[in-house]
Amino acid sequence: PLAGRVAAVTGSTSGIGLAIANALAEAGADVALNGFGDPAPALAAVGAAGGGATRVAFHAADLSKGPDADAWVKAVEADFGRLDILVNNAGIQHVAPIEEFPPEKWDAILAINLSSNFHTIRAAVPGMKARAWGRIIAISSAHGLVASPYKSAYVAAKHGVNGLTKTVALELAETPITCNAICPGFVLTPLVEGQIADQAKANNMPQDQVIRDIILASQPSKRFVTPESIGAMAVFLSTDAGANITGTMLSVDGGWTAR
Ligand code: NAD
Numbered sequence: 434p435l436a437g438r439v440a441a442v443t444g445s446t447s448g449i450g451l452a453i454a455n456a457l458a459e460a461g462a463d464v465a466l467n468g469f470g471d472p473a474p475a476l477a478a479v480g481a482a483g484g485g486a487t488r489v490a491f492h493a494a495d496l497s498k499g500p501d502a503d504a505w506v507k508a509v510e511a512d513f514g515r516l517d518i519l520v521n522n523a524g525i526q527h528v529a530p531i532e533e534f535p536p537e538k539w540d541a542i543l544a545i546n547l548s549s550n551f552h553t554i555r556a557a558v559p560g561m562k563a564r565a566w567g568r569i570i571a572i573s574s575a576h577g578l579v580a581s582p583y584k585s586a587y588v589a590a591k592h593g594v595n596g597l598t599k600t601v602a603l604e605l606a607e608t609p610i611t612c613n614a615i616c617p618g619f620v621l622t623p624l625v626e627g628q629i630a631d632q633a634k635a636n637n638m639p640q641d642q643v644i645r646d647i648i649l650a651s652q653p654s655k656r657f658v659t660p661e662s663i664g665a666m667a668v669f670l671s672t673d674a675g676a677n678i679t680g681t682m683l684s685v686d687g688g689w690t691a692r
Contacts, residue, residue, distance in 0.1 A: 434672045436461035436487075439513040441506070441557075443496055443549065444468045444523025446475045448622030449572055449660045453520055456664025457671070458483035462518060465509040466491040488513070496523050497544035502552035510560055517564070518671050519557045521550040521594075522572040526624055528583045528631070539586045546590035547597070554601055558610070567610035568671045571598050572663065575618045575686045581651065595682055602680030611679040615666050618686030619648055621657040654687030 440457040444450040446468030454475070458464050459482045466475050472491040479489045490512055494505035510516050524546045527538040554569055561567030576584060577591035595614050602612040619625055625648065632643045649655050662685055669675060670683075684690050 434460055435518075435668065438462040438517040438671065439465070439509075439515050440518035440520065440671070441465040441509045441516055442467065442520040442522055443553065445479075445520075446470045446472055448624060449617070449620055449663050450520070450522040451475050451478065452660030452664040453522060453572070453667045454479045454489075454664075455482040456661065456668050457518065457520075458487050458489060460668045460671070461487060462671070463488040463513055465489075465513060465516075467494055467496065467505060468523065469495075496549040496553070497541060499548060499552045502549045503556045506553050506556035510557075515564060516557050516560055517566055518568040518570070518667075519553060520570045520572065520667060521553055523549060524572070524590075524624075526584070526587050526628070528628065530583055531585050534585055542586035543590050543593075546587065547593040550594055550597055554597075554612075558601075558605070561610045562608060565609050567605075567608075568675065569598075569601060569610065569612040570667050570670055571595075571612075571614040573598070573614040573616045573682065575616050575651075575684065575689045577614060577616050578682060578684070578690050598682070599680045606679060609676070611670070611675060611677075613670055613675075613678060613680070614682045615663060615670075616682050616684045616686060616690070617658050617663055618652045618654075618684075618689045619657055620660055620663065622660060625657075651692075652687040652689050653692070656687060658685050658687060 440462040445454040445466045496502040573594045574591045577595040598614040
């Protein structure tokens with residue numbers, strides 16, 4: 434359903450972003466990748482997901498720097514000739530009580546988890562308007578809707594992402610461009626694996642107990658959300674069926690925010 438579309442996914446060398454890139458390629462889109470680390474495995478995986486029928490390329494950028502985020506969008510447009518589907522996924526986490534929270538971690542989390550979305554959207558909208566089609570998707574979090582202790586920067590940034598998403602949706606409501614946020618609960622990715630290992634050490638607990646009693650305590654399904662299900666949601670929003678879904682926070686959280 435996405436043949437002829439060009440998608441760009443931030444932070445797609447790992448985890449949820451990689452799964453989204455795979456799903457978009459499988460649906461026929463050409464995909465621009467980004468993120469830290471060696472891009473070769475992601476390029477190979479997304480190329481295979483597209484069955485060789487779609488183009489995949491990698492454009493390095495540290496999106497926590499505003500001018501670099503702006504330049505990244507322009508580089509993707511120059512390379513592929515267009516940008517139709519922008520997925521703002523790159524993100525980091527840091528867990529600490531507010532009075533011990535390092536100010537540089539606050540700045541870093543706000544820069545990549547929130548401000549990068551502003552810079553990439555700002556750069557991508559003129560082209561989407563000119564071509565009269567666009568999809569803007571934020572990978573927010575259940576923490577964009579509710580809070581947990583010790584995650585002040587992350588929760589503030591994700592609430593900010595949801596506010597930005599609603600504002601952009603309203604500004605573009607009369608255009609064929611939609612803007613939505615997907616709000617996952619816990620997904621087992623390198624980001625969460627790090628938290629499990631830290632908690633196991635801090636609480637002197639085996640990892641399976643940490644998963645059950647700490648990590649999934651807030652997720653009523655007691656099952657991790659799969660990265661593939663987030664990819665499928667991004668594809669759905671990008672199809673014609675998503676044309677009138679805008680300004681919405683789509684929870685994929687095993688019941689977390691129903692409490
Ligand atoms: P991950 O650590 O596996 O992947 C993060 C990606 O972002 C990597 O590709 C990394 O290289 C990239 N990245 C980090 N900083 C960057 C920067 N400055 N510039 C460019 N790329 C950068 O994490 P993940 O779990 O896949 O998380 C992806 C997104 O999903 C994040 O926004 C996260 O907040 C959100 N999320 C994750 C979960 C979860 O449980 N894993 C739940 C809800 C929301």
